Amino acid sequence: RPADQVVDIEAQKEIEEAKKAAGDVDAVLGDEGVEEVVDDEEEEDRATAARVLEAAKVGMKEVVLLMKSAPEDASMQFWALDAIASLGAGNEANRAVAAANNGIALIAESFARFKGDERVALKAAWATSMMAADHAEVLGAAGVVETLVTSMKMQPANYDLQAVGTRALHNLVAVPANLKRARAAGAAPVVKFIIEDNPEDGQLIFRAQQLLGELEVAGGAGGAADGSESDADGSEDYDPDDRKLVIKAVATKGRINPDGTVTPVSKNVGRKQKRGSVTVSHGLGFTEINRPADQVVDIEAQKEIEEAKKAAGDVDAVLGDEGVEEVVDDEEEEDRATAARVLEAAKVGMKEVVLLMKSAPEDASMQFWALDAIASLGAGNEANRAVAAANNGIALIAESFARFKGDERVALKAAWATSMMAADHAEVLGAAGVVETLVTSMKMQPANYDLQAVGTRALHNLVAVPANLKRARAAGAAPVVKFIIEDNPEDGQLIFRAQQLLGELEVAGGAGGAADGSESDADGSEDYDPDDRKLVIKAVATKGRINPDGTVTPVSKNVGRKQKRGSVTVSHGLGFTEINRPADQVV
Structure with a gap:
């Protein structure tokens, strides 16, 4: 439900007490009052x-x-x-x-x-x-x-x-x-x-x-x-x-199948995609692309459509009255061509991907797809990670991350590649400046949920090396991680990982350095209070809430981005597992 209909037990108790004391709570909460929804x-x-x-x-x-x-x-x-x-x-x-x-x-x-x-x-x-x-x-x-x-x-x-x-x-x-x-x-x-x-x-x-x-x-x-x-x-x-490397077959409004039949709506769309936007697998592995649903084009499907155009001069008769909406501009076409090049390189091996990445250090599209391929091919494959390292891959990742740390797409893939390579090469990544770049990138993009999530994972892998832990503290990683915990109260898995990471960062003895560059505690967390992590029921309020000091908060501030989209998932308070319920049942 919309967040303004979420009921909090403590707020409800306070409201009931106010009712008993004053006989009417409307003057405090506003004309709408409180809707009783609990059976x-x-x-x-x-x-x-x-x-x-x-x-x-x-x-x-x-x-x-x-x-x-x-x-x-x-x-x-x-x-x-x-x-x-x-x-x-x-x-x-x-x-x-x-x-x-x-x-x-x-x-x-x-x-x-x-x-x-x-x-x-x-x-x-x-x-x-x-x-x-x-x-x-x-x-x-x-x-x-x-x-x-x-x-x-x-x-x-x-x-x-x-x-x-x-x-x-x-x-x-x-x-x-x-x-x-x-x-x-x-x-x-x-x-x-x-x-x-x-x-x-x-x-x-x-x-x-x-x-x-x-x-x-x-x-x-x-x-x-x-x-x-x-x-x-x-x-x-x-x-x-x-399980071979393939481009996922996600078509536009029309698709010609190999047997000559036509599928007007793609069947290769998961539940999340059907909600109105898509996240499709790159095909190389497990990292992801986000685009509006009407702009998702499959390379193979597009080739088939182009062949039909050449053969018949018009594809409308095959695809139906609606035809195919052309949504590809020159930049998108170049990006697809780059993706295809990287895919071909990835089919050969990790070395070819690294060499291709090296060939165009200032090309954001090339860096995006190459980093994606490195992360994908390196996942769970120590041999591939070794090949990347042996071919100067770590220096290339560090250089690309530093150059594109403010770019949402490239920075995310750089974080993925960092997370994968850190399994065996955390010390070298740290020496190349990746720890500081990662923290800086996360500071620059506080609203980039994917980067915050992947960055948390990557930092956790990096700080297993004591020198990197010191670097992370000095770069001010602790307040960044604390922000992630506070900004995502509904994301249990992310909170769990972030709390583990924060526990490592906040141990005394490291170099300081707050997010704003000011002096801070040894963990770089400024005035971080460990009591913030005690077991508590999340305070998610209704249309009005009476605060302990007697003031009123008309709209809850303790609502994360996902909650603001119209429904709520809140942490239990005991740890990191999650509850999914209609908003009027959230405790």
Whole structure:
């Protein structure tokens, strides 16, 4: 719902107190007053959330005991699983407490009971993913692998479950026995479906392809999604050629198919694309392009259309009355030609991409596509990263990033390439000045969500080297990361990564340097207060809110960019998992 209809529990309490004291709150909140939208079921759910929050403040053991007290209560299981996932994230001690108090059996039982429930299954997958860091073998023995795969099969349209489930499965199959269980349960076709169903989601495709690579190794037990016999990897007729480097077939208003038929609307458009704008995979790997939907053109489809024009002189008769809207100007055409050149180079190998990148250092389009290819070919491939480094690739990345640090498109790809190359070459990247360039670029583009997200990941990889950690502190990375946390209250995964990074940056002893160049603390965070990270219910207010000092805030300031678009996703407050609800149910 629109953000002005979001109700906050604390604000509601204050409003009720004001009603009791004055008899009427309209004079304070304005003529519209407050719309009462909470039914009994919602009220119970909020009460349960409050109980779990209180337990979480005490510790993991109390959450597990509370979860155990109501095994058939979906609301209790939802919030308890959320708390387990949140408290266990990055905290081995908390995960050990959960395991010691029968938490794994409770997760398995809850997941099995509610595997068809969208809300509970998602939280169970989160809890599984977290606990698998240390307890994958026990989770597998408890039947969680089979339950997770079954749940993902039951909810193919649940994007969040597919994404979190992929992460959880990846953590689970690190144990050989669980890998065998996953193959037998038919996980491979589920993962293949995820890859095909989300062509625009680069990060998910990357993780899913990694997982599929593990699942498809011969030798495991079969078992297809429909229960039929399958190959050893459980993927039936999965063809590894499907994973070759290709330009995604995303057409304009009309497309001529190879068999001569016509598809007026592209079928290769994911759910997110159908919402009105598109993000399509480059084809080289997992980094992404954003364009308005009516400007997305597929190179192969365009070639077919051009051939039809040459043969018939007019393509309207083939494509229908509407024909093809020409939206390509000279600059776009040049960009596509560059993309095609880089794609051909990428098919040969990493060295060819680096040499092509070197040939046009001031060409933003060439740098964009070449950086994209380096990031894509280097993802999960140490040999390719070594080839890039051996051919002066790191210096080229540093030079390109420095030149185009204010360019939204190129800077994003440079951050991706940095993140990938930092896996083995963080020290060299740091010496080349990439740490400072990355921080500066993130400061220059505070509204570029993609750069902030990828930059956080890249910085995390870079500061594993002590010299880079010192550089990041000196460059003022801490206040940048703090801004990211505050500016994205609804993005749980980003908050989790950013908090991990901030924890490294704020350790005393590094060089200072605030975002504005002023003197700051050792972590470069100026007056950062660690209390900001305590467990709290997010303060998302309605049309009016009474503040603790008696003043009134008519419009909530605690609403992120995604919330301002018309709907809200807020962090639970316990950690980094997320809640998706109509705005009138957001706590």
